[in-house]
Amino acid sequence: PAELKRRVKEVLTTVFKHKDFKSKHQKQAVHAVATRNRDTFVSFPTGAGKSLVYQLPSLVYGGISIVISPLIALITDQVAACQKKGIGCEAVNSKLTLAEKQRIFEDLRSDQPRTKLLYLTPEGLATDYLQKIIRSLYDRNLVAYIIVDEAHCVTHWGHDFRPDYLKLKSIRKLAPLTPWVALTATANTKAQEDIIKQLDLKKVQIFKTSTFRDNLFYDIIMKDLVQGSSEDHMLRFIRRCLRMDVEKKEKGKKIGDWIGSGIVYCRTRDECEQMAMSFNNAGMPALVYHAGLSPKIRDEVQEKWMKNQVPVIAATIAFGMGIDKPDVRFVIHWTCPSSLSAYYQESGRAGRDGKRSYCRVYYSKADRNFCNFLVTKELNMVKGKKISEEAKAEQTQAIKAGFEAMLDFCEKPMCRHSAFGKYFGDPVAPCEKHCDMCLHPEEVRKTVDNYQALSSN
């Protein structure tokens, strides 16, 4: 174990070029995974450094880790980051040319593969050819770990269920003795139990830290109670978040320039278009992002935003998964999210660099009703599915619980961080002044009363 510790430290500093671990939790998880005698479940918030928890032990052990991740875009980022550090890392997916695939497969068949991390989508994993390769790697003692990133995708208690994730546990028979690592940023107690069950994790060791992020300021604005137009209200807020109105100390910046960037989530494509148009009219450069645009345009929009060439994106929830932009200063939801775990994930894209950032929902009675209608529609869809009654009951319960928690979050005069804590099974958040309720409780209570009065009319 002393030797193992030494190796861990060495790889941390020489390959990853980190002076130290990001936190004691990251350190504990890395060491536990590196010991290789049990399966591991990791639930750390976004930005906590979960990749290192499996990448580092993989390199210490040698051999190849199979990493499952839900989206090609996510995988592409990870592979690029690894290759930059000189780590042998490959991704096999449907977008590769035959020659590229052959090059990778040849390496995997060789006695000493260069590849240390092999990234796959669950669909990719399902192909016969890859299964054969994994089996052969295993028989040659070359499989280090099976990693499931974004593990909440395996459960309805998360917010991004992918049926293909359910097939993952079938790899167990290809590599029966290989340790597994499942990682997620968002799992409440139910989700955690279900992930462990669905992936069939054995003797699992659990590393979970609080979901509380003290650099994020959460508040709710009741659109129905705003003086004047809510759009103008939002514009003023965005200008403040991006410090467009203040005197710029930074060299070369002038009033109207922005610092950092942000996202406004809207429900529909039309709403995104209209929002961006009114921003641009008001002198706030903005672009739209939604599934109706071609992939080429979407990439361009994302790139411009990533490079801070445009500060604001008006987007549907198609935007954001896997985006690792440090200086997102605000995430606004112009409409009510349909579950609290989705909201935690989406708003959590703010402030990855640890600096003060703002998360806000513009809430209204009409939108609440519309969201209720969508959730009811979703529940009806579950009813019509060809699955067991038990599965139906569970999915129904998961959808309802997520939605009700979201409504409570918006409508109850309660610390917003503690609402997340309650939902995710964390201890009460030491929020103090990081949400509207803790900053000025009387005002929030009054607003809630006024909103309730409005609703009962």
Ligand code: ADP
């Ligand atoms: P997560 O998957 O938990 O959201 P990532 O693994 O993507 O987080 O890591 C987030 C950022 O933190 C990355 O830029 C990564 O390089 C950085 N990071 C991870 N571990 C450390 C460390 N020990 N020291 C400094 N930076 C780190």
Ligand code: MG
């Ligand atoms: Mg990650």
Ligand code: ZN
């Ligand atoms: Zn609070």
